[in-house]
Amino acid sequence: MSKLAVDGGQPVRTKAFPEWPIYGELEERLLLEVLHSGKWGGTGRVKLEELEQKFAAYQDAKYAVTVVNGTVGISVALQAAGVQPGDEVIMPPYTFIATASAALLFGAIPVFVDIEPDTLLLDPERVEAAITPRTKAIIAVHIAGAPCRLDRLKEIAAKHNIRLIEDAAQAVGAQWNGTGVGAIGDLGTFSFQSSKNLNSGEGGMILTNDQALADMAWSIANVGRVRGGAWYQHEHIGWNYRMTEFQAAILLGQMTRLDEQVARRERNGLLLTEMLGQIDGIVPLQRAPEITRHAYHLYMFKLAPEVADRLDKNDVIAKLSAEGIPTSYGYVPLNKNEAVLSEIRKWTGEDRTFSCPVSERASDKEVIWLTQNMLLGDESDLEDIANAVRKVMASY
Numbered sequence: 001m002s003k004l005a006v007d008g009g010q011p012v013r014t015k016a017f018p019e020w021p022i023y024g025e026l027e028e029r030l031l032l033e034v035l036h037s038g039k040w041g042g043t044g045r046v047k048l049e050e051l052e053q054k055f056a057a058y059q060d061a062k063y064a065v066t067v068v069n070g071t072v073g074i075s076v077a078l079q080a081a082g083v084q085p086g087d088e089v090i091m092p093p094y095t096f097i098a099t100a101s102a103a104l105l106f107g108a109i110p111v112f113v114d115i116e117p118d119t120l121l122l123d124p125e126r127v128e129a130a131i132t133p134r135t136k137a138i139i140a141v142h143i144a145g146a147p148c149r150l151d152r153l154k155e156i157a158a159k160h161n162i163r164l165i166e167d168a169a170q171a172v173g174a175q176w177n178g179t180g181v182g183a184i185g186d187l188g189t190f191s192f193q194s195s196k197n198l199n200s201g202e203g204g205m206i207l208t209n210d211q212a213l214a215d216m217a218w219s220i221a222n223v224g225r226v227r228g229g230a231w232y233q234h235e236h237i238g239w240n241y242r243m244t245e246f247q248a249a250i251l252l253g254q255m256t257r258l259d260e261q262v263a264r265r266e267r268n269g270l271l272l273t274e275m276l277g278q279i280d281g282i283v284p285l286q287r288a289p290e291i292t293r294h295a296y297h298l299y300m301f302k303l304a305p306e307v308a309d310r311l312d313k314n315d316v317i318a319k320l321s322a323e324g325i326p327t328s329y330g331y332v333p334l335n336k337n338e339a340v341l342s343e344i345r346k347w348t349g350e351d352r353t354f355s356c357p358v359s360e361r362a363s364d365k366e367v368i369w370l371t372q373n374m375l376l377g378d379e380s381d382l383e384d385i386a387n388a389v390r391k392v393m394a395s396y
């Protein structure tokens with residue numbers, strides 16, 4: 001066995017992985033067009049109009065509303081869906097904190113329901129048991145870019161007359177049974193924050209196939225105005241959550257690169273799963289056959305349970321890093337986040353606890369992440385990743 005780089009051995013890799021973001025003259029030209037147009041904000045709406053149409057079409061949705069970021073997108077989608085302060089919103093705890101803080105922004109109460117161990121996605125079979133008369137919505141978070149079990153979740157939402165919202169922040173380009181995610185539920189939201197697979201620095205989008213929901217979301221994000229109404233006609237309480245023309249310009253440029261990047265991540269993600277699956281002590285995640293396209297915003301893999309029990313995940317991460325493979329520890333489940341729990345206490349006056357052993361074990365012991373840019377190179381990058389993982393695992 002070769003000597004580990006942490007012990008002074010030769011690292012598997014010394015090259016950097018592909019850089020992110022990727023841009024060129026097109027983005028430069030589109031940004032200058034906005035600059036010279038003098039229409040910079042979110043009411044001029046030249047590029048924004050084009051972006052909403054193109055992005056909705058890309059995700060197979062009818063209506064799109066651009067907003068300042070993904071967090072606000074979730075909050076607006078919940079409010080457009082009729083969720084009120086005090087209402088409960090079911091969501092997984094193994095997600096970015098924004099899924100929960102978007103609800104808490106207006107006093108809606110997160111209820112954490114555990115994930116499936118083999119996919120790390122919201123477990124539909126646990127959702128039904130968590131529904132109470134106060135439950136008004138389910139947020140299906142397509143974590144890492146893998147769509148949740150949308151057929152089952154839609155069925156449950158319909159049966160209980162509650163709304164299904166997709167947090168598709170990580171899932172630009174993902175498809176469920178051949179249809180783009182985002183408008184398969186009642187509403188879906190995306191993020192264009194710097195790390196995301198479609199990036200304008202900051203930004204967000206809400207998609208839906210329901211015109212009334214689209215109009216309501218638009219109104220909430222446009223200071224309560226109504227489409228086609230007068231400038232000072234505010235029929236709801238809303239805020240200025242508008243995206244700018246500059247962001248739309250960058251996104252239109254980035255969208256021309258999307259097909260190629262989505263295809264490359266998908267191909268490399270599948271290849272990496274094949275390679276990691278052959279390594280002792282590693283378990284790749286399962287993928288439902290209905291996931292006809294995975295967005296691979298993150299590539300997550302697991303240490304086998306018996307291995308995870310006797311070693312420290314942080315030690316694996318440190319050894320991989322020394323071998324030239326940057327990885328991440330990932331989320332701490334939100335049911336264990338004191339800020340989230342105390343905000344729930346603030347709104348409900350109750351100390352709520354949630355039992356989510358699968359999420360906790362995934363975080364504490366088993367799951368390690370790679371970032372999307374690492375899937376934008378060629379097969380030799382994947383071989384380096386697999387070789388480093390094999391070398392490190394053999395050391396235990």
Ligand SMILES: *Cc1c(COP(=O)(O)O)cnc(C)c1O
Binds near residue numbers: 095170203204
């Ligand atoms: C990035 C992200 C968000 C929040 O998006 P912002 O644009 O950063 O506000 C919400 N949910 C998930 C799952 C995310 O990854």
